[in-house]
Amino acid sequence: xxxxxxxxxxxxIQEGKTATLTCNYTNYSPAYLQWYRQDPGRGPxxxxxxxxxxxxxxxxxxxVTFDTTLKQSLFxxxxxxxxxxxxxxxxxxxxxxxxxxxxxxxxxxxxxx
Amino acid sequence: xxxxxxxxxxxxxxxGEKVFLECVQDMDHENMFWYRQDPGLGLxxxxFSYDVKMKEKGDIPEGYSVSREKKERFSLIxxxxxxxxxSMYLCASSRVLGIPEQYFGPGTRLTVT
Numbered sequence: 090x091x092x093x094x095x096x097x098x099x100x101x102i103q104e105g106k107t108a109t110l111t112c113n114y115t116n117y118s119p120a121y122l123q124w125y126r127q128d129p130g131r132g133p134x135x136x137x138x139x140x141x142x143x144x145x146x147x148x149x150x151x152x153v154t155f156d157t158t159l160k161q162s163l164f165x166x167x168x169x170x171x172x173x174x175x176x177x178x179x180x181x182x183x184x185x186x187x188x189x190x191x192x193x194x195x196x197x198x199x200x201x202x
Numbered sequence: 203x204x205x206x207x208x209x210x211x212x213x214x215x216x217x218g219e220k221v222f223l224e225c226v227q228d229m230d231h232e233n234m235f236w237y238r239q240d241p242g243l244g245l246x247x248x249x250f251s252y253d254v255k256m257k258e259k260g261d262i263p264e265g266y267s268v269s270r271e272k273k274e275r276f277s278l279i280x281x282x283x284x285x286x287x288x289s290m291y292l293c294a295s296s297r298v299l300g301i302p303e304q305y306f307g308p309g310t311r312l313t314v315t
Contacts, residue, residue: 097242123303132206132292132306133245178245187252188233188302189260194244 091116095179095193102169102200110164110196112179117191119181122155122162127176127195136177137164169200205229206307208293214313221280223310225293233296234276235304236260236268238289245292251276252298283314 094113102108112122121140125133139146139155139162146153152165166173176197180190209224225234235250237260247260249268257268265287269277276295280287290311294304 121302130309130311132294132309133304134306135303138301138303180245182302187250187258188296188298189235189247189250190302190304191247192237192245194242 093193099197108166112162122181125178208307223278227295231295232298235294236278237292
């Protein structure tokens with residue numbers, strides 16, 4: 090069956106450290122993968138997209154990698170800040186057209202001062 | 203600034219009532235989506251629309267219907283609300299061309315008693 094897995098346990102790190110979140114998937118062949126940030130009680134906000142032919146993408150303190158052989162994406166936040174505390178969702182295209190996305194359940198990141 | 207708005211932030215309805223949730227986007231996007239989000243289950247797609255008057259079922263369409271009479275507006279209808287439809291409902295939109303990121307509304311927290 091098709092599955093997207095993100096670590097359901099919260100990730101606690103200290104300010105200034107690098108946070109690394111993992112997204113694994115099975116039985117999908119996505120053309121791209123996206124990462125979103127969601128704050129409590131609000132809708133997700135798009136952060137980054139990485140395509141299947143890209144190994145790595147960066148945006149300011151964010152870095153995403155995509156390994157289609159391992160079926161895994163890693164999301165890194167360098168020099169993390171308390172304001173980075175949120176839930177991070179990965180989403181991949183469901184390969185059915187219409188730009189339908191399938192979302193993981195998200196990983197909560199807590200950055201302590 | 204791009205915007206997706208939803209008609210209510212909080213809604214309380216009784217079992218058996220017909221419920222309308224409205225979503226409006228101002229970005230001239232072709233695609234619009236309705237999700238529900240529940241703890242531990244993540245975002246699940248209910249219905250989506252890729253054009254006016256066009257609709258496609260998502261992963262959990264049972265008990266819901268949708269309407270898209272104008273490009274900017276996408277309505278979700280609960281024909282006869284039940285307690286298991288208590289959830290956070292999120293609307294999103296995306297463009298067909300370019301980066302397929304989805305823009306989300308703030309969500310409607312629906313409670314069915």
